[in-house]
Each structure stands twice: as structure tokens, then as C-alpha cells.
Amino acid sequence: MDYITAFWLALVQGITEFLPVSSQAHLVLAGQWIGEVYQGLEFDVILHAGSLVAVVTYFRKEVFSMARDWFSTLAGGEKTKDSKLAWWVIIGTIPAGVLGILLKDAAEVILRSEVVMGFALIIFGIFLGLADWKGSRNRDEYSLGLKDVLIIGFAQALALIPGTSRSGITMTAALFLGLNRESAARFSFLLSIPIIAAAGLLLTLDLLRNGSNMSWDILLVGFVVAVISTYACIHYFLAFIKRIGMQPFVIYRIVLGGLLLWYFL
Structure with a gap:
């Protein structure tokens, strides 16, 4: 792999990791386009590390408060909204973590194809559009209960299907549960931290x-390109959805999925 290939693959990863458009689908397509079908295990590790550093850095105040209050409650301290949110992130990670370990290999063998990605982009894109349109958007992430978190957690497990988008499906579930757009995105990003860390460790x-x-x-x-592009993507995405919403991403998913089906079917 040369420097230009590394730059473009890291840029694609950074831009699409937290957008509801499936980073996996874009990496596969980018790899085929530039002739680097698989970038290698070590490059996967470094891209995950870059994404993790970016999201933890961006939400450093929230992560610090959550970690501090969570450890405090373990020592018998008073429960706070941040300690509760930390528990919800942990619990919400369990379904995807367990199912990911059990089904990851089978999912990659059976479902990893451009046609599956195309259908997933379209179908889950439509669900995202419905959630953004029908959701009441009157709650924030601190209002979540155990049932809400389990729903979002099991929705996250659907990201085993290539083209689904981990961030897209968790935001969709959160919007259906009544969270506003920024809160749905923030919880999705916080929920990504243990998943990305675990994937990077494996x-x-x-x-x-x-x-x-x-x-x-x-x-x-x-690593550097992944950190910078991921951080910028999170910042501008949160500002973008506050003003415009999810519909541009819905349209993009449907168009991209249609192109994939047209080309590979």
C-alpha cells in the first residue's frame, strides 16, 4: 500500500464511520475503485484506533463525567445522570457484542456482497427516513430507560448486515423512541466507543x-487522517442534522443502494 492509497482509505473511513451511510460499504467500494480490495489487518487496526481517539476526544467531557460518576457508584457513591448514562452505554453494547462474537464469521461469509449492501442501504435508509419523520423528537439521551437501551442495543446488532450502518441503525432506533436528532446521534456516538474499542482489540x-x-x-x-477526518465529521454532522435533519442521508443511501443493485445484479 502506498501513501495515497492509505490517505484515501483512511479519509473514507473517517468521513463515513459516524455518518448513517455504512462505512463498511464505502470502504469496500473505495478499495475496489483504487484496486486495494482489502487493506490488511494492521491497517484495519489503525483505522479503528483513529476513529476511537477522535470520538473519545470529541466527547471527552462527557466520557470523563460518565467514567468518574460510574466508578463513584461502584464505590457506593450517589447515582447521577452521567453514571446512569454510562450504565446504559455498557448495557446497550452487550447485544451487539455477544451476537457479533457468535455471528460475525457467518455474517461475513453469507451476507458480505455488494447486492446485500445495496438492499441494506435502501431498506434501512427508508427506516431512517421514517424515524426522522415520525419520531416525536422530545427526549434526550438522559431520559432513556432500560427498555429503550435494549431496543437500541439489539438494533445495533443488525449492523452485522453489511450496508446497514451501525450509527444509522442506532440513530434510527433512538429516533423511533422519541429522541431528538442531536441526542440520538450523541448516544449513538457514545455507544460506539466500547464497540470500536472491542473490535480494535480483537x-x-x-x-x-x-x-x-x-x-x-x-x-x-x-491514523492521522482517520483521527482528523472522523473528528471533523462528528462536529459537522451534529451541526448539520440540527438544521436540516436526516433526509439527505436517506436519499443518498437509496441512490447508492440503487446504483449497487443496478451494477451488480
Whole structure:
């Protein structure tokens, strides 16, 4: 892999990781377009690390407050809205984590195709549009209850289907539950932290077993680009949906999914 390839793949990852448009589908398409069908395990690890650093840095105040209050409650301290939110992030991660471990290999073998991605982009894009249109948008992430969190958590597990979009499906579930757009996005982003960390850890363990042949300078380019582009994407996405909503992403998903089906069917 050369520097230009590393730059573009990291940029695609950073821009699409937290948009409701499926980063996996875009990475596959970008890889085919530039002739780098699979970027390698070590590059996967570094892109996950970049995304994780970006989201934790952006929400550093929230993450610090949640972690501080959560550890305080473990020591018998008073429960707060931030400690409760921390518990909801942990509990909401469990369904996707368990099902991901059990079904990941089967899902990649059975479902990993451009046709499946095309259908998933369209179908779950329509659901996102309905949620954005029908949702009451009168709640924030601190109003979530256990039932709400489990619904969002199991929805996140649907991201095993390529083209679904982890952020897209969790925002869809949150919007259907009545969260406003910014709160749905914020909870989706916070919920991504343990999932991305766990995925990065598993990839790292695989990497340690298999070894690495990629040069450190290529990995550094990927990491830096992923951090910067992911951070910028989160910032501008939150501002964008506050003014305009999810419908542009719905249209984009349907058009992209249609193009995939037209080309590969």
C-alpha cells in the first residue's frame, strides 16, 4: 500500500464511520475503485484506533463525567445522570457484542456482497427516513430507560448486515423512541466507543498472532487522517442534522443502494 492509497482509505473511513451511510460499504467500494480490495489487518487496526481517539476526544467531557460518576457508584457513591448514562452505554453494547462474537464469521461469509449492501442501504435508509419523520423528537439521551437501551442495543446488532450502518441503525432506533436528532446521534456516538474499542482489540490480537508487514509510516498516515477526518465529521454532522435533519442521508443511501443493485445484479 502506498501513501495515497492509505490517505484515501483512511479519509473514507473517517468521513463515513459516524455518518448513517455504512462505512463498511464505502470502504469496500473505495478499495475496489483504487484496486486495494482489502487493506490488511494492521491497517484495519489503525483505522479503528483513529476513529476511537477522535470520538473519545470529541466527547471527552462527557466520557470523563460518565467514567468518574460510574466508578463513584461502584464505590457506593450517589447515582447521577452521567453514571446512569454510562450504565446504559455498557448495557446497550452487550447485544451487539455477544451476537457479533457468535455471528460475525457467518455474517461475513453469507451476507458480505455488494447486492446485500445495496438492499441494506435502501431498506434501512427508508427506516431512517421514517424515524426522522415520525419520531416525536422530545427526549434526550438522559431520559432513556432500560427498555429503550435494549431496543437500541439489539438494533445495533443488525449492523452485522453489511450496508446497514451501525450509527444509522442506532440513530434510527433512538429516533423511533422519541429522541431528538442531536441526542440520538450523541448516544449513538457514545455507544460506539466500547464497540470500536472491542473490535480494535480483537483485530490487534489477530495481528499479534499473524504478524505485520506494513510499514509504520503508512500506518501513521492512516491514523492521522482517520483521527482528523472522523473528528471533523462528528462536529459537522451534529451541526448539520440540527438544521436540516436526516433526509439527505436517506436519499443518498437509496441512490447508492440503487446504483449497487443496478451494477451488480
